[in-house]
Amino acid sequence: MSKKLYDIISKVFSIQISEINDESSPETIESWDSFNGLILVDELENSFNIKFSISEIIDVKNVKDIKRHLKNHGVDLND
Amino acid sequence: MERKLSEYISLSQTIDVSKSSKKIKVGILSSFTINGLSETLTVKCSELDIQCKTYVAGYNQYNQEILDSKSKLYSFSPDITFLIIDIRTLLNKIFHHPYSISSSERKKIVNEKISELGNLILQFKKNCSSKLIISNFSLPSYSPGGLIETKSEFGFHDMINEINQGLSKIIKDESSVYVYNFNQFVSKFGEKNIFDYRQFFIGDIKIAFDYIPYLANDLMGYVKPMLGLNKKCIVLDLDNTLWGGIVGEDEFDGIELGQSSNGKAFVEFQKHLLSLWQQGIILAINSKNNFEDAIKVIKEHPDMILREEHFASLQINWNDKAQNLKAISEELNIGLGSIVYFDDDPVNQERIKQEIPEVLTVELPKDPSQYTDILMSLNDFNVLQKTDEDLKRGKMYSQQRQRSELEQSAKSIDDFLKQLNIKVKIKKADKFTIPRISQLTLKTNQFNLTTKRYQEEDINKFSSDNNMIVGCAQIEDKFGDSGITNAFIIEKNDKEWKIDTFLLSCRVIGRGIEDAIISYILKEAKNQGVEKIRADFIPTKKNNPAESFLPNYGFKKENEYWVYDLKDSIKTPSHLLLEVE
Numbered sequence: 001m002s003k004k005l006y007d008i009i010s011k012v013f014s015i016q017i018s019e020i021n022d023e024s025s026p027e028t029i030e031s032w033d034s035f036n037g038l039i040l041v042d043e044l045e046n047s048f049n050i051k052f053s054i055s056e057i058i059d060v061k062n063v064k065d066i067k068r069h070l071k072n073h074g075v076d077l078n079d
Numbered sequence: 080m081e082r083k084l085s086e087y088i089s090l091s092q093t094i095d096v097s098k099s100s101k102k103i104k105v106g107i108l109s110s111f112t113i114n115g116l117s118e119t120l121t122v123k124c125s126e127l128d129i130q131c132k133t134y135v136a137g138y139n140q141y142n143q144e145i146l147d148s149k150s151k152l153y154s155f156s157p158d159i160t161f162l163i164i165d166i167r168t169l170l171n172k173i174f175h176h177p178y179s180i181s182s183s184e185r186k187k188i189v190n191e192k193i194s195e196l197g198n199l200i201l202q203f204k205k206n207c208s209s210k211l212i213i214s215n216f217s218l219p220s221y222s223p224g225g226l227i228e229t230k231s232e233f234g235f236h237d238m239i240n241e242i243n244q245g246l247s248k249i250i251k252d253e254s255s256v257y258v259y260n261f262n263q264f265v266s267k268f269g270e271k272n273i274f275d276y277r278q279f280f281i282g283d284i285k286i287a288f289d290y291i292p293y294l295a296n297d298l299m300g301y302v303k304p305m306l307g308l309n310k311k312c313i314v315l316d317l318d319n320t321l322w323g324g325i326v327g328e329d330e331f332d333g334i335e336l337g338q339s340s341n342g343k344a345f346v347e348f349q350k351h352l353l354s355l356w357q358q359g360i361i362l363a364i365n366s367k368n369n370f371e372d373a374i375k376v377i378k379e380h381p382d383m384i385l386r387e388e389h390f391a392s393l394q395i396n397w398n399d400k401a402q403n404l405k406a407i408s409e410e411l412n413i414g415l416g417s418i419v420y421f422d423d424d425p426v427n428q429e430r431i432k433q434e435i436p437e438v439l440t441v442e443l444p445k446d447p448s449q450y451t452d453i454l455m456s457l458n459d460f461n462v463l464q465k466t467d468e469d470l471k472r473g474k475m476y477s478q479q480r481q482r483s484e485l486e487q488s489a490k491s492i493d494d495f496l497k498q499l500n501i502k503v504k505i506k507k508a509d510k511f512t513i514p515r516i517s518q519l520t521l522k523t524n525q526f527n528l529t530t531k532r533y534q535e536e537d538i539n540k541f542s543s544d545n546n547m548i549v550g551c552a553q554i555e556d557k558f559g560d561s562g563i564t565n566a567f568i569i570e571k572n573d574k575e576w577k578i579d580t581f582l583l584s585c586r587v588i589g590r591g592i593e594d595a596i597i598s599y600i601l602k603e604a605k606n607q608g609v610e611k612i613r614a615d616f617i618p619t620k621k622n623n624p625a626e627s628f629l630p631n632y633g634f635k636k637e638n639e640y641w642v643y644d645l646k647d648s649i650k651t652p653s654h655l656l657l658e659v660e
């Protein structure tokens with residue numbers, strides 16, 4: 001589940017996929033700083049062909065939030 | 080294709096540059112968040128075997144870093160520093176409200192901003208020997224003045240243009256400061272792409288992530304010539320590279336050049352190659368063809384832009400292309416690392432990449448309409464300064480080829496030298512010749528008696544010293560002007576002169592020119608009542624072409640020096656004409 005999303009997160013933050021879960025956040029992932037956060041946005045937008053609004057971007061506190069916003073943009077994470 | 084910023088960032092964590100032979104320290108100062116530039120530069124450097132260390136100043140700290148002589152930037156002691164200030168930061172409130180003030184107030188602000196920038200440059204130079212690359216300011220597409228903007232009295236856009244011109248004026252005579260044309264960068268990729276409002280609002284990012292790698296690519300254009308990695312020569316295939324089709328099969332009238340859409344693409348490509356040649360880039364051909372077929376097109380095809388006179392070497396034969404490339408490098412006496420190779424055939428591209436990795440082999444696609452764009456996006460031809468000789472280099476090399484053709488057809492070496500009609504013009508050191516004299520002392524390795532290296536300031540000092548003579552010689556012959564290719568520096572005493580420096584560029588060796596110039600110096604000395612000339616030969620790994628010059632001319636060894644007694648007769652070669660300015 002959510003393989004594509006986890007691949008992107010793992011690449012951007014240079015961590016193992018097994019380290020990622022819904023609760024992963026800037027507190028649990030050391031490399032998740034504001035700059036890498038924006039790189040993640042850029043990667044997600046390009047991969048899923050969507051565009052987040054500013055409020056969506058600053059609202060993200062953990063991976064669960066990312067999934068919620070992706071779903072709102074019609075991205076199916078169950079493939 | 081340029082890679083994404085995220086890719087550079089992950090690559091930057093894995094590179095190993097501990098074995099790199101070349102090193103560079105880069106300072107990055109900017110008025111906004113420019114994360115990722117340092118990582119991208121580091122990766123791009125590592126791919127050229129350069130160890131790149133960077134110092135990125137804190138957010139918007141450029142003023143403090145430059146003005147404080149004890150700043151971290153200065154203790155890092157960079158070799159090259161990029162200073163990128165954006166127009167919003169520079170103009171502050173006026174950026175949004177330029178028309179809240181009068182045109183004379185706008186003018187006053189612009190002058191203040193120019194002198195602020197001038198002061199930053201001055202302070203930087205005082206504190207640091209690094210090269211400084213300062214970006215100019217992008218002209219926003221929007222103006223609150225709307226349509227009337229272009230009619231405004233010293234309007235918003237005029238302000239920015241004036242600042243850019245002021246900046247260029249300040250650095251024009253600064254040998255270590257350059258303006259990076261950021262405005263041109265933005266117009267190339269588009270303001271709407273470069274400036275992303277979301278990234279700006281969230282992180283004060285003024286160059287969107289996707290474009291940081293392209294910016295880094297432009298900045299690498301400065302790094303390469305600093306480390307001597309700039310390219311000097313373009314080697315070209317012919318069929319489907321300079322024209323469409325295969326001349327051996329399609330014949331003279333069947334190739335695509337000029338008329339058709341494809342034909343126009345080749346003409347455009349050739350025009351850009353010619354413009355590089357006019358800037359001193361050497362062109363050469365490496366092609367598998369019957370020589371007669373190919374040379375007929377080059378000489379006679381009405382739509383050919385590049386002609387025989389533009390090529391320094393014509394390797395048109397059925398030999399292996401790697402072997403031909405090596406032959407070109409030897410013939411022109413330039414390193415394989417200075418060559419860029421264009422060939423449409425992917426098999427040939429691969430072959431050269433494998434066999435001669437030092438050569439930059441361009442990945443030319445099948446579609447000729449892309450050729451020009453690919454040529455123009457290469458950042459490998461930059462030099463940090465240019466003398467007249469550099470601009471003429473392309474021409475000089477092809478004249479050299481014509482000379483060797485004459486040499487091969489002449490009956491004897493004397494016959495060849497006579498036919499060349501060589502003219503040697505002796506010139507004094509002045510503001511026109513001093514940069515070249517310094518360049519010659521810095522670059523000449525082969526025919527150089529003492530290999531002493533002098534900066535422009537040194538030559539300046541010597542030339543105003545009454546006890547010294549600094550001169551040079553410009554060489555011309557029936558094929559053209561080789562420019563200033565000799566320099567000499569002499570220390571004068573009443574009874575004896577000492578030759579401090581005597582050198583000759585390798586492209587004019589072996590034509591009696593060195594003998595003509597030394598005979599001029601000897602006669603001058605004799606006229607001024609000097610008895611002896613003393614000269615020194617300091618051997619290096621490369622200067623053995625100059626080793627036998629002194630004894631062959633008639634200098635006698637006295638202890639460790641070579642001495643010419645001016646009571647002896649002075650011989651002057653008769654095949655050339657000597658002029659003194």
